[in-house]
Amino acid sequence: MWITNQLGVATWSDDVTEWEVDARGGQAISIGPGDEAAVQLRPVEDSTLPAADEQFVRGCCWNINYPQAEHRHALRIAFEPIEVVPNSMLLEATISIQTDLLDSHPKIDIRFDGELTRRLSIPGAARHPASQAGSAGVTVANSDTNCVAILLGPHDSPFTTDLSTPESLRLRLFGEFLEKGVIRKARPWILIRPVANEPSDSELHAISQRLADRPLPLAF
Helix, strand or coil: CEEEEECCEEEEECCCCEEEEECCCECCEEEEECCCCCEEEEECCCCCECCCCEEEEECCEEEEEECCCCCCCEEEEEEEEEEEECCEEEEEEEEEEECCCCCECCEEEEEECCEEEEEECCCCCCCCCCCCCCCCCEEEEECCCEEEEEECCCCCHHHCEECCECCEEEEEEECCCECCCCEEEECCEEEEEEHHHCCCHHHHHHHHHHHHHCCCCCCC
């Protein structure tokens, strides 16, 4: 279960590892085991994220809300563990953006500083018909200690821009024009485990199928 002793900071514990999410706002939201931040959600145009102003736990889902301010968007994120075993976490992050601004181009980057090892295409995840942009369904990178895989479902991969380099994983969510009052969501799955236990392609394909089969949230 989630343990929250501070607004915007929570840990999920198994028998071996404490997984910490620091979502207070500021430069980045960090996700990783213990004090080691493995994955970050970072703003692109704004220098900082707004400070979290509300949180609550519903079942296994930890919800964080951020206020809308000038030149910023109302942001909500729900973190839900899909599978946690010793030294390995599969985490769903449902990210929701809404704006009352007339001209808005929201962008959030998923970043991990590690050597990019491979990309896997997932059947059914077509490219965006207008821009031919899009990201692979699975992107994998390794640091000295951790392996991270970012999995995108067929509703997200066509609208995600892959800005990764050989030394860093970087996927840009959203990034397109957002009309006033429109809510947009993304639902990446984040797999973190020791680099010595890097998942095989067949395992990643199986996880991707689970993501594709998972119903979309009706409300958030």
